[in-house]
Amino acid sequence: MFMNIRKRDGREVAFDETKITDAIFRAAKAVGGEDRQTAMELTLNVLKMLKKTYNGNIFGVEEVQDMVEKVLIEEGHARTAKAYILYRHQRTRLRDAKSDLMDAVEEILAETNRENANISNSPSAKMLQIASAASKKYYLTRLIPEEMSQAHVRGDVHIHDLDFYGKTLTCIQIPLGRLLKEGFNTGHGYIRAPKRPTSATALAAIILQSSQNDMHGGQSFAFFDRDIAPFVENATDDETYQAMEALIYNLNSMHSRAGAQVPFSSINLGTETSEAARRVTKNLILAYEAGLGRGENPIFPNIIFKLKEGINLNPGDPNYDLFQLAIKVASKRLNPTFSFMDSSFNSEYGDNVSYMGCRTRVMANRKGPAVTDGRGNLSFTTINLPRIAIKAERNIDKFYKLLDETLDLTFRQLYHRFKVQAKLKVRDMPFVMGQGLYMGSQGLEPNDPIEEVIKHGTLSPGFIGLAETLVALTGKHHGHSEETQALGLEIVAYIKGKVDEASEQYDLNYTLLATPAESVSGRFVRADRKEFGIIPGVTDKQYYTNSFHIPVGYPISVFDKISLEGPYHKYCNAGHISYVEMSSPPVKNPEAVETIIKHMKASDMGYAAINFPVDYCTSCSITGVIDQDNCPRCESPEIRRVRRITGYLSTVERFNDAKVAELNDRTIHKF
Structure with a gap:
């Protein structure tokens, strides 16, 4: 009846009506059907409608699928139609994922993705990131429940280290x-x-x-x-x-x-x-x-x-x-x-608490001894707090309702990941588990599962952009007034309370993280600007402010910044950090640095650092603040600029665009 059909890529290939029958029968079997003859009869109806509609003109795959859905519904096969539509949707997701993957590979081959400032542009780094891109697509389309994967894709949440979702643990x-x-x-x-x-x-x-x-x-x-x-x-x-x-x-x-x-x-x-x-x-x-x-x-x-x-x-x-x-x-x-x-x-x-440079902290343990050695974070997922505030339209009750929904999804997603990780065996992490680094792993055999070991780790919801959240809700951030600071503390305390409830519900170590946002700070704001437009003080920059920090460009004294950020540390038991920015290395004023550090302690901080520029000419080895493109001594343009990013140090050329924008906005805190 028909000679050819147009594929999605524009190619024309031989028409094969048995593929229509196979697809209908597959959908029927999904809902309990077993009669292939009915599928063949329905195929004939599809062919008749195609002939009537296109009258000998060539048509495409999508048009055939539309016709199949129409015939199934009109012939009273609603359950089969639903299964067919679902299958079609899943296939579309897979095709889109493959297309997106090829686009990602093309970009990586040109230049390594700068989501992580510790990764170079070397051939091995490119191969690692190509594998990473493929892994992300697999987990989003094949493993993670669609409700959760779509929340990540939309930017409601960000599943960190998605490429390692079912392969290993965080730290x-x-x-x-x-x-x-x-x-x-x-x-x-x-x-x-x-x-x-x-x-x-x-x-x-x-x-x-x-x-x-x-x-x-x-x-x-x-x-x-x-x-x-x-x-x-x-x-x-x-x-x-x-x-x-x-x-x-x-x-x-x-x-x-x-x-x-x-x-x-x-x-x-x-x-x-x-x-x-x-x-x-x-x-x-x-x-x-x-x-x-x-x-x-x-x-x-x-x-x-x-x-x-x-x-x-x-x-x-x-x-x-x-x-x-x-x-x-x-x-x-x-x-x-x-x-x-x-x-x-x-x-x-006592003195047994230890941190990591990214700010991670692991201490309390509902499954065993409260110690640091041999434990770490299993995974963390960040909620887009400013998006929730934007959607709330300055209605605080609506904000908390939307926040509850997002937190609940995040808790369930972290538990899903825990159950996936729990299926790993000792041989999947041959050094960490095989050599007994993780608490409870000593004495296990290579094929033993690790669930009883990783129960000592932590699952951590995180948050970003408290400052922008407060602006969306009130017009001001927490550096502006005591009222917004009180609301900021109320919000973070509320999230911590919900995290504690999740610990009880799932009987696991859920903890709250002040997210070390590197790639996600730009990713979230791009998504929100696309959906909600430019909102002054919220989506008008290339990044959201890290965790509970005062906006980096806001003029504030060292001591006021410390005093405002300090009270948030106690709620973020999965990790936290605060910084103060100086114009140059304070090598000649150690007394001032000691005063700042002691004020951090007095403000109930857990972990903190001082920031300033460190520049180095790779040609003549001069070190200092080089605020020009070329070295003042030898005029070389090869300047290595070291700055702190999300807790660790890196060189500026490895910062992504959002973090470069944040770096350029950083103001010096008055002393």
Whole structure:
């Protein structure tokens, strides 16, 4: 009857009516039908309508499918029609995903995606990102329930590290002391316990790299000073320094993930008071101060100096001199950052709380001991808080109703991901699980599932753009007035309460994250601008403000900013960080830096840092603030500009467009 049909790509191919019968019969079987003869009769009706409608003219696949739906409905096969329409929709999603994937591959081949500022433009990085793009499309179209995947696609929420959805976990605080004491196996043979500091730090770097290859997020040592101390007890300062220098060199050059990036490494220290532990802390900070081979600012590790009264905070404390050294180096190199063991939410754990550079914090545990070592975040998903506020149209009751709906979806999506992750086996994470890094994994066999292990981890809803949310609701953000600050605290406290309820409902460690928004800060605002247009103070920039922060361009004093942001830290038990911006490295004013840090402590912060420009000429090695395109000494244009992004350091050329816009908007906080 018909010779040809037009495919979706424009090609004409031979017409095959059996494909219509197969599709109808497939839909019928989906609702319990078993009569292929009926499917053949319905096909004849479709052919008759096609002949009548097109009268010998060629038609396309979509026109045939439209006709099939029409015939099924008119002939009284409503349930079969519904199944056919659903199948057609699913096939459309798959075709769109394949098309989008090819577009993504084309873009990646031209230049690596800058969602992650720690990934280069190398061939291995491109291959990794092509695999990542394919993985994302698979999970969105084949694994994640459509309600949840479409919420991500629309921009209601952002499922972080989507490409690793069912492959692995986010991050871990590595039990370094045990691994160094017992030895470990990276897959090619057993590595025995070290005896000297240089061997110990070399193995520490290998451990970080091996763990990073099993995970998609950060790798951290919670008690580096304590864990390395046994290996420096009989070592000189010079030998200890050489070991720490080697560690820093390794962590800035030892790549993981097929050579695409160095490990996201963090090191916590500062509260151990033994002579050996003090030697570890002192020499690591000094080696970081010296920089890399030509004096370049190291990017990794992120050093986190833990502050606690009676140990290092005040004159007379045994490690106060190390605090002074940390201030000196932070004023030059942006690291160390500072965590506060005496905050209202950390003090019950003594000095045992540790952070990661991205801000992640894991402590309380409804499934076992409340410890840091051997635990981490399993996954996190960020809600688009400004979008909820825009939709609420300044109606607070409507805002909370929409917020409840989005939070409920997020809790269910995180639980879905947990159940997917729980099906992984030890052999799927051969180092993290196979070598017993994760709490409860010691003694498991390669084919054992990991559900009983990962119950100790955390599932974290996050949020972004509190400032824009408040503007959408009231016309002002929390830097403007006490009333909007009170509303901001009310909203975040409300979210924390709902997260606690989810912990009870699912009997898992749900925690609230002040999201380290890198790619999502631009992604959300682009989606909202497309849907709602330009809204002053809300969608009129290229990014949403990170978590609960005061907008980066708002003129405010150092102390006012700290005082306003401090109260939010206690609600964000999955992680938080605050910064203050300075115009240049405050190397000549350590007293001011100490005053700022102590005000952070007094404002009940958990984790904080100071920011300023660090520029470096790769031609002549001059370091400082270079506020012009060329080096003032040698006129070279090769300037390496180091800035902090979402907790970690990176070079500006690796920032995505949204983060570049945010960087350009950052104002200096008045002191």
